[in-house]
Amino acid sequence: MGSFPNNVVGGRSAANNGGPSVVDKGVDFAQYFCTYSFLYHQKEMLSDRVRMDAYFNSIFQNKHHFNGRTVLDVGTGSGILAIWSAQAGARKVYAVEATKMAEHARLLVKANNLEGVVEVIEGSIEDITLPEKVDVIISEWMGYFLLRESMFDSVICARDRWLKPTGVMYPSHARMWIAPIRSALGDQKMSDYELSMEDWYGFMDDTKTYYGVDMSVLTKPFSEEQRKYYLKTSLWNNLHPNQVIGSAAIVKDIDCLTATVEDIVEVKASVSSSITVENTWLCGYGGWFDVHFRGRNEDPAQQEIELTTAPSMENSTHWGQQVFILHPPIRANEGDNLNVSFSMNRSKENHRLMEVEFGCEITQYSGKLLPSLRNKFFIE
């Protein structure tokens, strides 16, 4: 056999763990949590200045939410948010981390002389118990396109079990955005796909010629596998703002204080977007998110902070944007109108991955209605 080392191919799929309803914790750990047990990966996140500035400012420009209060940090990782909360005057901070990273967090807390305030607890939030309810729940739970990783489930669980009725969520709100884009990625991926098929045909001939086995029956499944991989899987990309060719629309608006798992397990929206660029190409859709730190109505932030992962020249983040390719691209013009029906569900194979569907009706400025589009994608 000789499978590639895990880090080459493993990610092309995730084993069936029974789907969202039944999550095998061991499988989930193998597929998901282990990533976060590497300091290298923590460092990548801690080096994201946009991310760091937003959380840093949300805490230190709103000390009144932390001063003398109790805080729960869900998925503390290296412990940075817990440490900031303590530095902002928290009386007690519970820093919960499911991976061995908890040991590093403990070291970091001690080295910054906060072991009297920050208590690092190794365990998953669903399993652990706190001695008291808290005034603030802070967490950096956002995955690609917000909901990949499904970590907000754990924040909801923490909120329902441990947040005081008067408590505040950090962040307090989150939104998912989509917009029509132009991009060369589609042509690239299409030629990658075509090359891999050429390769297949050569392989098929050789196998017949040298080894007497006719592989042609596998051409269709192989091409489907490759189509999914190259064309139907969303791509991480740092879009330039001028690649966005139409108005961006919100497909999900989450109040972190009240949202339930039912509210986020499926995302459905019908939105419209108008093309804002002369004589261009619609090559696909971009997807991103933003979150806000506003406190709660009865106990608002003094300084509202926004963390956005929208396309930007100076302020790109490690989240980038997710790109969903349309191939072939479609001619588009200023004033054309897109009616987009968007839906996102969790993958049956792995509840932390997503399946996305875009429907699109294009009405040209002239009034002409183009044949409608329907495309399915996977976020892996």
Place this chain on the structure above:
Amino acid sequence: MGSFPNNVVGGRSAANNGGPSVVDKGVDFAQYFCTYSFLYHQKEMLSDRVRMDAYFNSIFQNKHHFNGRTVLDVGTGSGILAIWSAQAGARKVYAVEATKMAEHARLLVKANNLEGVVEVIEGSIEDITLPEKVDVIISEWMGYFLLRESMFDSVICARDRWLKPTGVMYPSHARMWIAPIRSALGDQKMSDYELSMEDWYGFMDDTKTYYGVDMSVLTKPFSEEQRKYYLKTSLWNNLHPNQVIGSAAIVKDIDCLTATVEDIVEVKASVSSSITVENTWLCGYGGWFDVHFRGRNEDPAQQEIELTTAPSMENSTHWGQQVFILHPPIRANEGDNLNVSFSMNRSKENHRLMEVEFGCEITQYSGKLLPSLRNKFFIE
């Protein structure tokens, strides 16, 4: 958070599934089997001409082992070995495959008009039942450096349950080899490591300056993590024969007809190797394997076939060789003698991955004994 898609970082580790003794099947599937459910990966293996020729010739140059006999193919994948066995005249072939690839194998068998002979069974060999014992067990079970993946365990299980007392194993023998090598990989990886540490120090300063948190306590664990990743993890490489600077030695010799799991769960050997190149550098060790198709004493092969993954200019395989880096390299000269104590065990975190230790005593041609070396590596 925003973890990299599974296919970028996942492989840096494997979650703790309780170690060799307790293997969680779901975790094992998530980490291991899913790789083989991709036609893309099957194609990679089916395109390995050295691999294909060896199995093809072993079967068709030894038809007497197959003609009118019953065969079990363990981990049939696309079904190629089962199909060849049938084409060589087998009366019945049981083709067992744990992944969904079984469905493709079934299609391939039918398309090649062998559904009367080849029965594809989806399931793991440990779980399935056959209606009869078989004359031949054929399997391509070899991982990197032979034993990575620990798939031979399943072949042993199949043999003990389903092979007739007179049965034949394909392949019948397997050997692990090591040899002293020179390579530029060590310097490369060392500079990668050094760069990642420079990067860390810059990150540490920024985090202190901009975010008021002193990260220095994590420098040691970070450097250990990076050392493991860059310097202590064996590297896949296609070595040029002239990179082998000394005699190769066998560290394990397996008779597939009699070997037990106990025999392979740990590999231990003391071997000696003499440097055969003038004025060179010992940069590490190369590890590879070969297997042989010899039938059994009472029922030998008519044509013995060898499949070797040794360094080669024309006949390289997808297995390549595993390279274990010594850094800094050591001056070596023709006639220097290496006494190498080798040991390999399964990783506690994932029984399909390995931990390797090399001890080395170098006696120079002059008779001078150099300070002895001891190095630990991980095969991931």
